[in-house]
Amino acid sequence: MAKKPSAAPMTDAATDAAQPNYKIEYREIQPFGTLKDLPLGLESNARAASVDALNQVLADTMTLRDLYKKHHWQMSGATFYQLHLLLDKHYEAQAELVDSIAERVMTLGGLSLAMAPDVADATRIPRPPKGREDVPTQLARLLEAHELILRYARDAAEAAADAGDSGTDDLLISEVVRTNELQVWFIAEHLAETNLTRGQA
Numbered sequence: 001m002a003k004k005p006s007a008a009p010m011t012d013a014a015t016d017a018a019q020p021n022y023k024i025e026y027r028e029i030q031p032f033g034t035l036k037d038l039p040l041g042l043e044s045n046a047r048a049a050s051v052d053a054l055n056q057v058l059a060d061t062m063t064l065r066d067l068y069k070k071h072h073w074q075m076s077g078a079t080f081y082q083l084h085l086l087l088d089k090h091y092e093a094q095a096e097l098v099d100s101i102a103e104r105v106m107t108l109g110g111l112s113l114a115m116a117p118d119v120a121d122a123t124r125i126p127r128p129p130k131g132r133e134d135v136p137t138q139l140a141r142l143l144e145a146h147e148l149i150l151r152y153a154r155d156a157a158e159a160a161a162d163a164g165d166s167g168t169d170d171l172l173i174s175e176v177v178r179t180n181e182l183q184v185w186f187i188a189e190h191l192a193e194t195n196l197t198r199g200q201a
């Protein structure tokens with residue numbers, strides 16, 4: 001019977017200096033809702049107002065992003081493949097927006113919302129059922145969420161511009177508003193009447 005190769009014998013034990021200390025005491029260094037001072041040439045009240053507004057847009061955008069994934073997975077019907085792909089494309093664009101908005105909050109010295117339970121508390125987008133809805137309902141939910149974000153983002157952009165925060169104004173208009181407007185067009189066109197499933201000649 002072949003002899004199994006034996007592992008090299010352990011010699012000296014690792015020293016204490018090599019042993020990671022996993023018993024870390026958790027420590028928060030910036031409470032949520034506070035503002036860090038940064039030399040941005042912007043008044044703290046302007047930055048605070050932008051941080052609040054951006055966190056609202058962030059919570060709603062994260063919710064819309066996830067709504068896109070839900071409907072990407074739960075799509076059905078004659079246009080399944082087309083919508084399955086389109087909704088994933090929109091999901092990706094919303095995910096990019098999420099990162100831009102969150103990083104703008106941090107740039108201003110604030111703290112961005114991040115975790116699902118906090119997002120669920122903050123968002124104004126109605127929670128959909130866990131179950132699968134028909135295609136017009138899925139699309140209508142997406143359009144409703146887009147409109148809610150668009151109305152809020154335009155007002156927030158104007159307020160930021162008035163307060164001298166043109167960087168936030170630019171992000172909200174150039175990225176958030178434009179992306180949402182384009183996605184509304186693509187989704188809304190799918191709600192035009194077609195003969196695909198109505199059995200007409």
Ligand SMILES: [Fe+2]
Nearest residue numbers: 072073084088
């Ligand atoms: Fe997928």
